[in-house]
Amino acid sequence: MRPDFASIAETIRAFVADPAVNRQGPDCDEPCFREPLVAVAAGDDPLWAFFKRDIGDFVWTPEEAFALAFPDAPASAPDLCVISWVLPQTPQTLAAHARETRFPSLPWSRVRHFGETINENLRRHVTAWLCKRGVRACAPALLPGFERTISAKYHFASPWSERHAAYAAGHGTFGLSDGLITRAGKAHRVGSVVAELSLQATPRAYEGPYDWCLHHATGKCGVCARRCPAGSVRPSAQGRRDKQKCFDYIRGTTQAHVRDRQLGIEVSSCGLCQAGLPCSTGIPRGKRSRGR
Template sequence: MPYLRSNAAAWITGVIKDFVASPENTLEKWGEEPAWAEPLVGFSSGADRLYQFYKEDIGPFYVTPIEFMSDAFPGKSFTAEGLTVISWILPQTDATKRDQRKETHFPSERWARSRIIGEKVNVKLRSHLVERLRNEGVEAVAPMLSPLWKPATSEKYANASTWSERHAAYAAGLGTFGLSDGRITPVGKAMRTGSVVANV
């Protein structure tokens, strides 16, 4: 625990990168070819004003990091300042992007597999990171796996939800949004993203 508290960013980044480098990261075809390339990892404070802005701008249904933690650990007291939102970007592999460039109508098989099977990898990564943190005595929750996550309708933006992985990545400094609302990261737009909130 003392090591994790003083070296949290390096430890967490290592856990995420080790998972993506493991056999868990697979498209389940082509000799267990990986679904994702090496991830990017970023962090934001649970007290970042962007999270309150999201609630005000997107809709009151939007759940903040401290609300997720309070729901996951009833009876425990947290401060927004004490929470960290861990975000990651899972870039498409060169093989997937190469195949996709050739298509003019339908997605390539690798692209389709990354969307379905690759997201299964992302779900496992969320659970894995939460488990590793909790094993170190750190309270953690993955918003997308929380019972608080659900689709919602925003008066301003129509289709929405109670948490946005893309907006968490933005708060963590992992890129920006394009004019078409696409997520533009340092490794491009061909990616998936995930997050975990931790009391660290």
């Protein structure tokens, strides 16, 4: 029997629910994430072509990513779907991080490092689980060729954006600082798998890419801009975060802080624009939305 959405979602949730998996490192039993959110985007959704036009021709559509994984027998876009998940940060990590103003909190740095390893393992787990049930699948973020590149319009980019996949799957919309605001908030890790499977796409309860951002809805807020120690988030820039300033601050300041004072290794940790906000744990009141 072919897997359905319910069984896939339960597989993802069960993986994250395992305390032996979901922990902030080998010496810390605190969980990295709350219960995941799971959604689906159609492989032939017009948004994939739009992302390619808007961000750059280097961006993969689901069909192109699948062809890289299965070059001898690719699949057409209508036969594919994208299974996307959001792994929300815990209230404890968010509370610790909201108290910081210059450097990342220790729990946040742990989740940035160990949590993304969990996310990578979840990509592999879902892919293997589907393949065992006769469904060809791949995780675009784990494919050869997935690496940082430059978009003429948006600066740093990659061939596959987990946030854009989540937007296509109905998880949420972007905020002033480029983070994705979901029903579980803005503080999370995101992952996805492309599968040769017919699943109903999750409806998008929004029309535009910034509908759930309080600043874009009301012209007010801008807390994420004030929280950014690098000055990379600008309320007048319509979501165009200065990615170079963000990159330079992390490489020049927070990586050394994490290495010297927290974990003993360099970690690209910051995320101060994701905690202590009206959208940190959910959709802020006053946003634009046509749905729930």
